[in-house]
Amino acid sequence: MATISSENTFFNSPQNTAPAFLKQKMQPLRENERVLVVIQLNGGNDGLNTIVPFQDDLYYKNRPNLSLAKKELIALDTYNALHPALSNLQKYYHEGELSVIHSVGYPNPNRSHFRSMDIYHSAAPQSYENTGWVGRYIDNFCMPEPIPTAIEMSNVPSLVMKGNEQNGISFEDPRLLEKFFESPASQNLLQKAERFDHLDNQNLAFLYKTLNVGAESGNYINEKLNAKKLACPFPSTELGKDLKTIAEMMASGLETKIYYTSLGSFDTHALQLNTHQKLLQQFAEGVDAFIQCLKKQALWGKTSILVFSEFGRRVAENAGKGTDHGVGNFMLVFSKHLAKAGFYNAQPSLQNLLGGDLMWKIDFRQVYTAILEDWLGVSSEKIIVPAVGKIPLFAGKQVV
Amino acid sequence: MSTSAISHQKKIQHLLWRAGFGPSPGNVGQYYALNINQAVEKLMTESTESVDINSVPPKITAKLPPKQYQETLASRKEYGLLLKDEKTKLNVAWLEQMANTPAQLREKMCFFWHDHFACNIKNPLLMQVQLNKLRKHALSYFGDMLLDIIYDPAMITYLNSNENSKKHPNENFARELLELFTIGIGNYTEHDIKEAARVFTGWDFNNKGEFALNKEEHDDGIKQFLGNSGYLTAEEILQIILAQKQTAVHLVSKISFFLCGKYLPKDIITELADYYYAQQYHTGKLLQKILTAPWFYDAAYVGTRIKSPIELLVGLMRLLKVDFHNPNTALVFQKVMGQALLQPPNVSGWGTGKDWINGFTLSYRLNIPRNLIQKDKLPYKLPKKLSTEEDEFDGDAETLSTMLDIDIENCMEFFRQMPREQAVFQMADFLYQTDLTHLQTFLQNKQNAFESQKLNRKQILVQLLSLPEYQLN
Numbered sequence: 001m002a003t004i005s006s007e008n009t010f011f012n013s014p015q016n017t018a019p020a021f022l023k024q025k026m027q028p029l030r031e032n033e034r035v036l037v038v039i040q041l042n043g044g045n046d047g048l049n050t051i052v053p054f055q056d057d058l059y060y061k062n063r064p065n066l067s068l069a070k071k072e073l074i075a076l077d078t079y080n081a082l083h084p085a086l087s088n089l090q091k092y093y094h095e096g097e098l099s100v101i102h103s104v105g106y107p108n109p110n111r112s113h114f115r116s117m118d119i120y121h122s123a124a125p126q127s128y129e130n131t132g133w134v135g136r137y138i139d140n141f142c143m144p145e146p147i148p149t150a151i152e153m154s155n156v157p158s159l160v161m162k163g164n165e166q167n168g169i170s171f172e173d174p175r176l177l178e179k180f181f182e183s184p185a186s187q188n189l190l191q192k193a194e195r196f197d198h199l200d201n202q203n204l205a206f207l208y209k210t211l212n213v214g215a216e217s218g219n220y221i222n223e224k225l226n227a228k229k230l231a232c233p234f235p236s237t238e239l240g241k242d243l244k245t246i247a248e249m250m251a252s253g254l255e256t257k258i259y260y261t262s263l264g265s266f267d268t269h270a271l272q273l274n275t276h277q278k279l280l281q282q283f284a285e286g287v288d289a290f291i292q293c294l295k296k297q298a299l300w301g302k303t304s305i306l307v308f309s310e311f312g313r314r315v316a317e318n319a320g321k322g323t324d325h326g327v328g329n330f331m332l333v334f335s336k337h338l339a340k341a342g343f344y345n346a347q348p349s350l351q352n353l354l355g356g357d358l359m360w361k362i363d364f365r366q367v368y369t370a371i372l373e374d375w376l377g378v379s380s381e382k383i384i385v386p387a388v389g390k391i392p393l394f395a396g397k398q399v400v
Numbered sequence: 401m402s403t404s405a406i407s408h409q410k411k412i413q414h415l416l417w418r419a420g421f422g423p424s425p426g427n428v429g430q431y432y433a434l435n436i437n438q439a440v441e442k443l444m445t446e447s448t449e450s451v452d453i454n455s456v457p458p459k460i461t462a463k464l465p466p467k468q469y470q471e472t473l474a475s476r477k478e479y480g481l482l483l484k485d486e487k488t489k490l491n492v493a494w495l496e497q498m499a500n501t502p503a504q505l506r507e508k509m510c511f512f513w514h515d516h517f518a519c520n521i522k523n524p525l526l527m528q529v530q531l532n533k534l535r536k537h538a539l540s541y542f543g544d545m546l547l548d549i550i551y552d553p554a555m556i557t558y559l560n561s562n563e564n565s566k567k568h569p570n571e572n573f574a575r576e577l578l579e580l581f582t583i584g585i586g587n588y589t590e591h592d593i594k595e596a597a598r599v600f601t602g603w604d605f606n607n608k609g610e611f612a613l614n615k616e617e618h619d620d621g622i623k624q625f626l627g628n629s630g631y632l633t634a635e636e637i638l639q640i641i642l643a644q645k646q647t648a649v650h651l652v653s654k655i656s657f658f659l660c661g662k663y664l665p666k667d668i669i670t671e672l673a674d675y676y677y678a679q680q681y682h683t684g685k686l687l688q689k690i691l692t693a694p695w696f697y698d699a700a701y702v703g704t705r706i707k708s709p710i711e712l713l714v715g716l717m718r719l720l721k722v723d724f725h726n727p728n729t730a731l732v733f734q735k736v737m738g739q740a741l742l743q744p745p746n747v748s749g750w751g752t753g754k755d756w757i758n759g760f761t762l763s764y765r766l767n768i769p770r771n772l773i774q775k776d777k778l779p780y781k782l783p784k785k786l787s788t789e790e791d792e793f794d795g796d797a798e799t800l801s802t803m804l805d806i807d808i809e810n811c812m813e814f815f816r817q818m819p820r821e822q823a824v825f826q827m828a829d830f831l832y833q834t835d836l837t838h839l840q841t842f843l844q845n846k847q848n849a850f851e852s853q854k855l856n857r858k859q860i861l862v863q864l865l866s867l868p869e870y871q872l873n
Contacts, residue, residue, distance in 0.1 A: 115746060128748040130755055156736065157758050167758045196838055196868075203706050204834055206754060207762060207868035214759035270473075320473065 033302050034375055035257060037246060038134075039239075039287070040120075041279075041309035042264030043113065047329040047358075048315065049276060051100060051347075054081040058350035062316040066272055066323065079347055085280035088288035092334055096341035097291075099393065101331045101367060103348045105360025109311065109327035113267070116310040121160035123365050123384055133368055134258055135163030136383040137376070142166065143255055146216035150258040151249070153242040160260065168260070169217055174225060174245065177218035224252040232293035239263045239286035247293045250303070257376060266309060270320035291334065304335035304375050304394075308364065314356050328360035331367055335375075339395045366391045408432070411697045412439055413833060417873040418659050418705075419443055419691055420504030422715035423830070425814035440691045444684065447506035447539060452532040455493040456486050460525045462553055462609035480522075485727075487524040491734075491741045492727040494531065498710070499717035509538040509683065511710065512658050517549055517581060518744035519558045526554035527742050529609060542651065542681035543642050546581070550634055553605040559747065561603035565617035571597040576747050582641045584650035588626060595623045599637050648677040652686065659690055661705025661753065668695070703833030706753045707873050709737030712765060715873075716865075720772060721807040729803045733768070737761055762871075769865035772806055773858070808858070815857045824850055824860055831861075832869045839869065 049066060052073055053059045060067045073081035074090050080100070082090055092098040106125040110116045122129040131139075138149045138161075150168035152161050161168030171177045196208040230251050234244040242261040249256065263283055268275050287305065294300040312329035328348065348358040369390035372380040381387070406414070412431045416423045420443065423431070431439050459466055460483065469479035498507050513534040521527065530552050537545035549555055550573075556562050559573040574597035578588050602618030605611050623632045626640050641647055652673045656664050664672075672686065679685045690696055707715065713733055716722065724730040734740040738761060739750055770776045818826040824847040828836060836843065846863065849855040855863075864870065 118746065128746055130751045155760055156738075157760060162755070162758075170758065170760055199838060201704055201834055201872070203704055203753065203872060204868060207706075207757065207871055210757055210759060210762050211868065214763070217759075 034377070035250060035259065035299075035303050036371060036376060037243075037290075037303060037305045038258065038260045039283070039305060039307045040260070040262035040264075041266050041283070041307065042117075042262050043267030043309075044116075044311045044313055044325055045264075045266040045279075045309035045329065046268060046272065046276060046323050047309075047312040049272070049323075050083050050086070050280060051076075051102075051330055052081045052083065053079055053347055053350060055079055056350050058315075062350070064317070065321045066317045077343065080343060083277070083280050085277050086284045088284040092291070093342060096338065097334055097336055099333045099335075099338045099341055099344050101333065101344045101362060101391070101393075102346065103328055103358065103361040104308070104331045104364050104367065105311075105328040106363055106365070109357075109360070111311065111325040111327070113310060113325075118159055120308065120310055120364060121158055123368055130159070131162050131164055132158065132160035133383055134160045134168055134260065135166075137163075137258070137372065137378070138168055139163040139165045140382050141257075141376075141378050143257065145213060146220040147255045148217045148221065149256065150260065151246075151256050153245065153259070153261040158260075168258070169214070172242075174218070174221045174249065177214075177221065221249065221254060224254050225249065228252040230293070230297075232289065232296060234289045234293070235282070235285045237282045237286060239282055240289060243286050243290040244293075247290055247297070247299075250294070250299050251297045268313070268322050269318065269324060270322040272317075272322040287334070301336055304333060304337070304371070306367070306371060307332035307334075312358065315350060315353060315358060316356060326357045327354075328358040331364065333367075333371075333393060335394070337375075337395050339392045344391070344393075362391060363388050367393065370394065406697055406699055406702050407829075409829060410702060410833065411436060413830070414697060414702050414873075415439055415443070415691060416504070417711075417715070417833060418508075419687070420508050421498050421711060422718055422873070424718040425811045428830075436697070437692055440688060443505045443691075444539075444688065447503040449503065450506060450532075450536045450538070451497070451501065451503065452535070453490065453493050453497060453528060454532075455490050456525045456528045460486055460523070461607055462523070462525060462605065463607040483522050483524060487522070487527065487742060488727045488731050490524045490528055490531075491743075492724060492730045494741055495710075495714065495717070495730055498714045499722075505687070506535060506538050509687070510535040512655065513538055513545065514741070515658075515744065515749040516654065517555065518747050518749035519554050520743050520745075521554050521557045523554070523557070524742075526552075526557065526609060530554040531742075537683075539684035539687065540682060542683055543638065546638055546642075547635065549581075550577070550600070550638070551611040553609050553611070556603050556605060556611075561600055562605075564597060564601050564603055565614075566598075566601050566619040567617075569594070569597045569601060569619075573597070573600055573603075578641070580748055582647045582650065583644055584646060587644065587646045587650075591624070592626055595625045596637055598623055599625075599632055599634055642681060645673065645677055648673040648681065651681070652676050655683070655686065656690060657752075659687075660696070660701045662701065699835070703835065703872050705873055706756060707871055708750065708752070709734060709739035709756060709765075710741065711873065712737070712768075712871065716768065716772065719808075719811055721810065722772065723805040723807070724803070725805070726803055736764055757871075762868075765871060766866050766868070769862055769870075772804075773808065773862050773865075808861075811861070812857060815861065820851070821847075823847070823857065827857070827860060828864060831864050833873050834869045836869075839867075 048059065049068060052068055054070055054073050054075065055078060068083065072084045074084060074087055075081045076090065076093055089098065106119060108125065110119060119125045121132040123133040134150050141149070143149045148169040150161060152158060152168055152170040153172060154170050155172050157167060157170035161170060195212055197205055197212060199205040225248060228251055230248045232244070232247060234240040239261065246259045246261065263279065266276070266279055291300060294303055308331045309329050312326045313323035314326040318324050345362065352359060365384050365388045369380045369384050369388065370393040372378055372383055373390060374394040409432060413423050415436070416428070416431060431442070434442060464470070465476065465479045469475045498511065501507050510531070514531065517534065519527070519530060533548045533552065534545065537548065555573070559576055560570045561573045564570040564573065571593050574593050577596065578593060579585050598619040598621070602614040602616070604614050620631065622630060625632055625637060626644070628640050649669065653663065653669055656669065656672065672689065675689055676686045731740060738756060744750055815823070815827055824843055828839070828843055846855065846860055850860060
């Protein structure tokens, strides 16, 4: 198993090229070098057909049309097998760089896509919050301007990126980011001196500040990107493009802590097999290309990847050869620094269901807390409220 | 905050932005000529009638799809698409009513109540029915509105009242009734929620959209609720809730925040809540009191509130007479900015103020005028996917502006009446509610450019609409 001391090499790696004035503001902690990449599977991925309980008769009984044939599956142990489209990823399991956390959920599961995704974003299953856990991380542990603390690969920001004080930055293409702010309002119309960040009218000052910070972050990211070209192969899928952009930003030395991207829709109510196969293939090819690229760039050691979906699907297939919204699902963590690689816990029982759904056992907030405290090295006190504890996900003695 | 006095013109515009969807070039002159009390009176008078929207065709029914849509998977799917299309048409019918109705105050408050009783279901007929109820009661007794809402099929569906049975109570509606709709959190116990939920057991509606109690699922036992005990009916539950002074405080806080953009000082809230309570929750009377109060026109409240996406869009529609050829176009604007009518994100409604703003949405909001008036393409692509539901936008977003028409003749005629040597300053005074001291150099430069014919009125309009100042009202 990889140990934390291998991270010493990070100090020689290309990401450590922040301008001197920025370095001074950053804490020289190793944890500060670490990066989290989140891949969100939109629409409710069918967990049972992704990591398949291939020796369980109940699986085949519940899914006469949708169950995958044993001979096609990639067996990982005596109970769990990967969907054949995930063949690229089995090596990470065998090399101890993948942890599968089974039965993740939250109290009073909600089957609405929107609400359940909001719950995963806000990390607040019991109340309606207008901030997300990444946003609150930025509120409490932001990088000095103009470094974007968190970046979401979308032109429309999600709740997860919203903080009380500030938001993560969202874009599909960083090279177009500057164009966001090329509006006639910002740089072009007003004189450089007229920045109006500090007017008494606080909301007006906030608007000007948003424009200025956005434009500066855009410039900052693009200056870095222009200085470094990356020669790694990536699939030309949407996820492939997103992950390529993230790899480029990481390799350019951008100090961003969290990258967030998504794939889907996994909302396979009808004729699921073909759609699901294509999506999983896109997922596996993208992630594999990404990790291989990071390895080449000596960036893999400082990276962890979290994969989740807003819910799983029901155990039994429906009449349309698809599956309906369920509760509970697995989470995946790819990293060199896992405490317990492989299957973190036992697979859910197909026998003891709750109204046709799998029982969840691990609260997703315990995974978030582990990532915040033991990977990003920060206190989760103001981010995951109320505290729900954490699971021992990462290896080594962690200091908060 | 500038301590400079707020001009009469600005006060009138303040009233029209907060109690409506902004001044329109067509009738703002009539309002300038009135004092504040008269102007409020005029707004009230113009809102006397409630005009229903009935855009949903009769082939859409309340519950089960009509027979011809039940037969095959394909026909059921077709019905699903029909529901979606008609919901979009209802959205735009409402948007246009907001922009065009003289009953601005009623429509603005209907918008407020839609956020307060936030509801989002797929059936457009039920959404339409609910919306017409909210509009009907928007300016009168809150209790009547509440009574209509507890029997409302859309709300019954949205908050699972039809899954609330004697044996398996579902507390969703009872919880939101107390937490969000009336008393507010902290003024009742979990036991009160459980007991109230028992009252609403067996709730359902028929295929005509009429309320229908499922007697077998209804719990008709004795309930204890907020210190009362007995065979309480739904009406009695509402009476008990309305008898709590805290209900008036909660509603007044929310209504005044909507109008002012800030939470008011406690003594004003108390005074207004006392009044609302004494007037038996008559919303029109409360509004009259707020809108005629001198503090409502204090510099702290004028030009300091970030427009919600709907306010921004409808305000522009009033100015530029936008004609969306295709309802989906109008929906895209709303979705990109994060606020689509009839689709609040959850039962607690939309965010406010800064919640609307990030680098992307702000950039988009600032680009809209250029996009609408000059037909300039946006400098970037809009996302293909605007949500995680199976609800993808499939038009070419870059060419949005070619999918609609505007008619700015009225607006330009209004600007042409402004004296040449003051044109830019007067346009700014009409378009902006913020204090403009910081913009004097900018405005003078534009005035010079106008006088030397480097810029015309239309170009100046685009530039003024593109500054962050226009994002506030």
